[in-house]
Amino acid sequence: MGYTKRVRYKNHKRHINAGARPGSIIIPHDALPSKITIYSFNQDDLQVSKGEDMQTITRQIAKCTDHTHWIRVNGLGDARLMEDIGTFLSINQLVLEDIVNTHQRPKFDEYDGYVFGTSRIIYFNNETELVNCQFSGIVKDNIIISFEESYVDYFEAIIVRLKAGKGNIRTAGPGYIFYTLIDTILDNYFVLLSQIGDLIDQIEDKLYQSPDKSIMFDAQQLKRTLIIVRRACWPERDKINDMIRSESPEITKETKLFLRDAYDHCIQAMDMVESYKEVTSSIIDLYLSMVSNRMNEIMKVLTIISAIFIPLTFIAGVYGMNFSREDTHGHVIKDNMPELYVQHGYVYALICMLAIAVIQIFIFWKKGWFSKL
Known part of the structure; x- marks a missing residue:
């Protein structure tokens, strides 16, 4: 039987700027340069363009006047771009500050003419590092603009659905796209929890066959990972509940039906996290008991x-x-x-x-x- 891989936590230090003016856009030194991808779509057409400045956005919107626009920004290293987006969409400076300050808990806020929400993207990368980064989204009129810290194609499944044009993904509006992004994040929580479950099974097998002190360390690492997932799931549940109760026209009644399903998924993920936490604690207690015996x-x-x-x-x-x-x-x-x-x-x-x-x-x-x- 193979040994469990050591879980590493990707270094992601919080940048504290004590005394800074509220609404200040302060870019972390390790932020990636911004890359823009725009998906403009309606029932019959999908237009995609890429760029790195505000002109990419304005040209695409001016060209596709009868389309819904998903503006996807990967990398938060361009303060000028953030300010231009804020000016173009009349976004509050506090919202822009929350976007670049990537240690926000999941939340949903309503403003005059638009809504804003954040989530946590958590996954294991190819180096078995646990990545915990922020997703932010703004929905206004026929535009949804999303912000991600990295270049990882986390929403590939949604892009495939957009290109296929099946279902109501092209016709349900930007609020529905916002829901699909959130739902994809939740679905990947289950992928992550499945991987954690496999690691727990490996640790249990090792506990029964050839126990050693590495079992306790591996179980403690998984418990720490589950705490991180739990810190994302609990506020995510409250955020989805706020979206369901929202009276903003950006979140339609049809979208709220799907959000109720996402709410159930969030509860299921929370139950799995609590169950796995109990199992990891039991593994540690059992190992210590075996050592004592x-x-x-x-x-x-x-x-x-x-x-x-x-x-x-x-x-x-x-x-x-x-x-x-x-x-x-x-x-x-x-x-x-x-x-x-x-x-x-x-x-x-x-x-x-x-x-x-x-x-x-x-x-x-x-x-x-x-x-x-």
């Missing part, structure tokens, strides 16, 4: 060995004192060891010691001590 067994063996050798050591110690029976003039010394000059005394002593050991072993065996080792 093993230690008790070792101590029992040592106790039996000590109990056998204590009387033997006593006899050897008594006759090891070697007090002479006679002095240097041949006179018998009173109360000194009379057995010192007994013929075959050494053999008799060994036989006595062996008999005592055999009797003790027989008594221990009758009491069932050896069967419990």
